[in-house]
Amino acid sequence: MFWAVFLHGSALGSLHIEFDYRYDTANFFSAAHSDRRLTLERAAELFESRILDDFAAINPAGGDTWTLSFPNPSTGEMVFLKDLILPKSTIRIFVGARDLPGNVIGYSEFNYSWSAVTTEFFNMFLARTSTTNFDSLGGSISFDTATPFYFDDDPSTLEPFVGQNDFYSLAVHEIGHLLGISASVTAFQAATRNGEFTGAAASAFFGGPVPLAPDLTHVKQGTVSHGQESAMMLQNSGVRRTFSELDFAILQDIGYEIKLPEPVFRLLVPVPEPDGKLVLSWIGGVGPFQIQSRASMLAPWMNLGTSTSERHSNVDTTAPYAFFRVLDLGRH
Numbered sequence: 372m373f374w375a376v377f378l379h380g381s382a383l384g385s386l387h388i389e390f391d392y393r394y395d396t397a398n399f400f401s402a403a404h405s406d407r408r409l410t411l412e413r414a415a416e417l418f419e420s421r422i423l424d425d426f427a428a429i430n431p432a433g434g435d436t437w438t439l440s441f442p443n444p445s446t447g448e449m450v451f452l453k454d455l456i457l458p459k460s461t462i463r464i465f466v467g468a469r470d471l472p473g474n475v476i477g478y479s480e481f482n483y484s485w486s487a488v489t490t491e492f493f494n495m496f497l498a499r500t501s502t503t504n505f506d507s508l509g510g511s512i513s514f515d516t517a518t519p520f521y522f523d524d525d526p527s528t529l530e531p532f533v534g535q536n537d538f539y540s541l542a543v544h545e546i547g548h549l550l551g552i553s554a555s556v557t558a559f560q561a562a563t564r565n566g567e568f569t570g571a572a573a574s575a576f577f578g579g580p581v582p583l584a585p586d587l588t589h590v591k592q593g594t595v596s597h598g599q600e601s602a603m604m605l606q607n608s609g610v611r612r613t614f615s616e617l618d619f620a621i622l623q624d625i626g627y628e629i630k631l632p633e634p635v636f637r638l639l640v641p642v643p644e645p646d647g648k649l650v651l652s653w654i655g656g657v658g659p660f661q662i663q664s665r666a667s668m669l670a671p672w673m674n675l676g677t678s679t680s681e682r683h684s685n686v687d688t689t690a691p692y693a694f695f696r697v698l699d700l701g702r703h
Contacts, residue, residue, distance in 0.1 A: 386422040387458070388415035388546070389509075391465045396445045399468035399514060407538070409524035411466065414542035417526075417614055418550065423628040426506050427495055428459040435492040437485035441511035442478075445469050450511075463509040464549060471515040476536055476606060479545040481510025502561040504626030505551040512545045514538075526613060537611045543602050547618060551625045552603050554587040558625035563587055570624025576617055590618075597658040598680040616657050632657060652683035653697055661698045662686070672696065 390411055392400055400407050431437060431454045440451045444467030457463060471478055483500065487493035499506040514520070521532035526539045551559055562570040566587065567580035574580055582591035590601040599615035606612075616632070623629045651662065659680045663672040675686065678700060686695065 385425050385460045386419050387461045388419060389461055389463045390415070391463055392467070394443050394445050394450070394465050394511075395467040397468050397516060399445075399516065400466060406524075407522050410522050410526075410539050411542050413524055413526050414539055414546060417543060418546060421619060421630050421632070422550075422622070423630050424460065424506060426457075426460045426462075426499075428461075429455070429457040429495075429508070431456075431492070434488035435486070437483065437496065439508060439510070440482040440484075441465065441480050442513065443467070444511045444513035447513075457508065462507045462549070464546070465509070465511040466514070467511075468514040468516045470517055471513065476515045476518045477512060477541045477545050479510055479512045479548045481508070481549060483508055500557060501626075502557050505556050505558040506626065507550045510549045512542075512549070514541070526611070529611065531609070533609045536606060536608050540602065540610070540612045541606055543612070543614050544606060547603055547614060547622075548588070550622060550627070552588070552618070552621055556625065559621075562624055568621060568624075570621060572623040573617060573620040576620045581617065581621070598682065599658075648685040648687060650683060651686055651695065651697075657699055658682075659700050661700055662695060663698060664695050666694075668694070 390408065392408075395401055398404060400411070429437065436454055438451055438453045439455050440449055442448065443450050444465060447469060450465075455463070483496075485492070485496045487496070498504060499508070519535045520538040520541075521535035522538050523530075523532075553559055554563070559568075562568055563583065564580070566583055566585075568574075568583055568590075569580045577596050582594060583589065584591050584605070589605055590603040592604050594601045594604060594617070596615065596617040599617065600612050602612045602614045602618050603621070604612070619629050653660075659678040660682070661678045662675045662684055664675045664686075665672050675695070676684070
């Protein structure tokens with residue numbers, strides 16, 4: 372039996388996420404805990420691989436000025452950084468940890484203000500925060516020091532971590548807020564109607580408006596699309612959620628250029644089960660998926676069963692099939 376797949380290559384994304392640890396006074400990411408930074412980097416790489424936008428560099432001069440403000444992630448006191456220099460296509464996220472109130476396990480925030488004497492500087496900021504487009508400049512994320520976190524610098528693994536909160540999932544979630552999935556972002560507000568997100572890309576992918584939580588900043592609990600849970604739901608203990616294709620569609624609706632995911636497939640050990648079935652599984656892609664088969668290299672590909680949003684399927688090994696492939700219908 373032979374397994375054939377076709378991979379689609381494309382360029383890397385343009386976004387660069389910088390983490391700044393200057394306010395990590397509790398040493399949540401420093402000293403003995405410096406290895407935790409690897410998990411943050413894995414979360415950033417997910418967005419860096421998919422966002423293609425080229426943001427203009429920010430280097431104020433000649434009377435142009437701007438201020439990035441946010442709560443100090445370790446104390447909660449407001450920080451005001453004036454005229455922060457950001458290289459092209461770069462956002463900066465200041466991280467730390469403190470005892471957050473109630474059941475909050477992570478908190479992100481940003482505030483921007485600017486004053487321009489040149490038309491170019493004024494138009495740049497206006498375009499980055501319009502009703503149809505949001506280009507993040509960064510902000511801060513604070514993690515709760517009292518929460519038992521599970522740290523894993525390889526998010527592709529799925530080992531259990533009962534009773535712990537997955538740090539990678541939370542990092543992805545909070546970066547999603549800083550990228551604009553928030554009721555405080557004008558472009559996100561503009562696409563919100565009657566408690567639902569109505570952006571064209573997200574609605575088309577979901578099959579209708581996306582239900583939001585009462586705070587209009589999170590996706591409603593239980594929201595699943597094409598077999599994936601939204602990472603922008605409130606986080607649950609013992610669960611890993613990566614950023615879903617629905618979440619990326621929301622980013623597309625607020626102005627980001629999103630690259631399609633790489634369809635990377637993986638086959639389980641091809642040992643037939645007693646009932647004559649073989650379980651095929653794969654990772655990556657958008658979905659839904661269609662399994663196809665053919666008896667020889669010269670035979671035409673034929674659909675094997677109906678399409679599925681799952682990333683696994685049972686194949687009848689008693690049939691005269693020699694080749695199989697998975698088509699990602701969401702990429703066509």
